[in-house]
Amino acid sequence: MDTLNKMDTQNKNIQNVSRRHFIKGLGIAGGSMVIGVQFSPLLAADTRSTADIFSPDVFVSIDKDGQVTIICHRSEMGQGIRSTLPLLVADELEADWKRVTVTQALGDPKYGSQNTDGSRSVRKNYQKLKEAGAIARTMLQQAAAKVWQVSADKVEIYNHNALLKGSKQTLDFSKLVEIAATLPIPDRTKLKLKTEKEQRYVGKENIKILDGEKIITGNTVFGFDVQLEGMKIAVIARPPVVFGKVKSFDDSETLKVPGVVKVIQLPDLNPPAAFNMLGGIAVIADNTWAAIKGREKLKIDWEHGQNASYDSVQHETVFKESVKNPSTVVRNRGDFKQAKAAAAKVITADYYVGGLTHAPMEPPAATAVVTDDGVEVWACTQTPQASVGSVMRTLNIAKEKADTVKVHVTLLGGGFGRKSKPDFVAEAAYLANQTQMPIKVLWTREDEVKHGYYHSPSYQVLTGTLDQQNNVTGWHHCMVNHPIGATFNPAAKTAGSADLGQADIMWDVPNMLIDLGDTDTYTRIGWVRSVTNINNAFAACSFADELAHAKAQDPKDFLLDFIGKDQHINYEKDNYQYGNYGEPLKTYPADTARLKNVIQLVAKKAGWGKKLPKGHGIGIAAHRSFCTYVATIVEVSFENGKVKLESVYNAVDCGKVLNPDRVRSQMEGAAIFATTLAYYGDITCKEGQVEQSNFHDYQMARINEIPEIHTYIVKSDLLPTGIGEPGVPPFAPALCNAIFNATGKRYRRLPLKQYNIV
């Protein structure tokens, strides 16, 4: 341990020296370099204690005043993770929340994955962070035992104090820090973790969001808000078509705009797109307005390249051909062909969902400073470690110099998957290096809409077979879209995401065939909140409703029957290796009882079966994603031929709940995110160029369209699952099922604006 201490002290010195060099390199006094951004204290982030700080784990440290610092290593983008995860640590530590400071982590592999997507911050860190708190608590208990010269079991730790059992003696954490720092770190496997009953913060109502006060007074720092002394603003004219190049450009008018400092050409992008810069021409100016005006005055002659052939509307014919000859079977149970041949009734329906972009309210933004000693970045990134990698690739920084790249995570003004692709961080690093100035790259809304990593449009064909007795005997779901994989490997033609709501479907049907078609890709495709669950669940849960009507059965009762008996689904039996969101099926099974339970809960709460006012309709959908079970009921009415949402009911089973208010807010937000995609979401391309540009032609749901949203959480002691995304997939099918219930019309294409009903 001593040796470790020494080594870390040395490392720290090296880091401190290099930080001083960063600042010296800029010719700026240390304290004044950053306005509005705090450096993450290196001490708190260290893994071992020093004389002044007790830090038994990378996530926890306590100073001599007893102030606890908890590291939040996941990015805050509205899900409340800066409140939820530190609270878990504080609870386990028995800290007084009023004496806790939450510090945002730099990008650093010592924290494990910091990639904040996939609805996994709680799922993947629950145990680790509970242990982090318990390690510190156990050592404080041992320290107090040492002071009182008793065995540790005579000491209780409660609310920032050690209590000597059977006496009134107490010792504040501040009095124990020095001793605790000298003790050996206990074995993780032998920790005594708090029980639910003993928890004082976790699972409680009225947990205020950590940054709430700053948000309501305008004092937060998002990626857009970073201010460095001497910083310049960059906006970039990017190639309108992906892999397009600049043939020539004229910046003479741009350079006449007062405030414009420089114009720099970025390197061309060659496949794969990955997280690399798109290329184009950057305008660097003293302020944003000058940069935007300067960009308007650029004259650029583009070589659009091969992707200019892409027309997303016409491409539907390619999709249609592709699903006639699927390339890949993902899951195969029984013999669907045989079931179809023997069926008394065969129902087939085609579904189409348009392209989507993330549209976080804050578009991407990153600020970078480059000196001889390294690179420092502040960015609204969902993935600081990938951002480090992106900077290293862009500036050809050798692997062994990874520690010279520091990525600070600001608050994110929404993410939804866009900010897990750090192309914008690469741009900032590149331009800061070229100019040797601190550079903030800002994406305008037009940039965000036109140069995204899109959710692909998709074409799906579903077929159901029924026997003479009206039992469903077969289910076939074929899907084609532009695969996310093509963003990283241009040769990829088949979706790799059947695990997300297509193949993992939980129906108890004897014959099932899940397959995929192939296609080429012409834009950057990425993951948008809940990914292909969006289109897969829309088709699967709408088509289940179609089967219910074909059987003339109540849709809720049909779902319960279709899911069938209580069981943990054995996917291997169907020759299907299910990824299960990276979790073992043993600990996170696909449990039909839990799916049926949320259906029954939401049906009860929404008064399913009640008599509806004339013209109203009600619809239901249920879906498991990110190991979470959600059932949604939507009630609609029609006014002048336009759909009106009357109410939304959600029941969710996400295992153990740490912060119920943030679970509800995620479910509310998911329903509204899904309203936008169901009503309006349609990114289209002509000649390889995205046709939409801003909120007038890429519309968002607004307050007047949104009713009350009721969320009911299943009480559970099972492992926590995910909450950021699972509320999205069942909404659109529940909505369209409700519209069918109201009007008898089945809408199989999204967005609904094409039918003039929204």
Added chain:
Amino acid sequence: MIKLNINGTEQTLDIDPEMPLLWALRDIVKLTGSKYGCGMGLCGACTVHIDGQAVRSCVTPVSTVTGRKITTIEGLSEQGDHPVQQAWQNLNVPQCGYCQSGQIMSASALIAQNQNPSDEDINNAMAGNICRCGTYPRIRAAIHQAAKLAREVK
């Protein structure tokens, strides 16, 4: 030279008279509470008060607001305890928080004019403010609560 009265302080700025107030606030005065979301007056993230009216600062050239009283989120209240801010805290309204300055500025302008707004009044007044995270139901509830708090103070 452009003279602006921002949160009660006179400021003289050497800037393009056509510069939208949003960028003057954010880049020149360094008040970053007002946010950029669209640059076209479509999303409301940049909302400030001009003589008490909610205005989209991203499409308001600074030359048009000289001599007028500009209030930003930073100047809405001294202690962050405007009834709207209190209600926002009470109901844990924000998610990511980015659009919330604009939401709060629109909401506070509404309850200054309408002390007991209905759901419809709220929907009408707030339809220009987009929240991508989806805090609309809580915004509605918080405005009702804020209006009640404001009535109780009077």
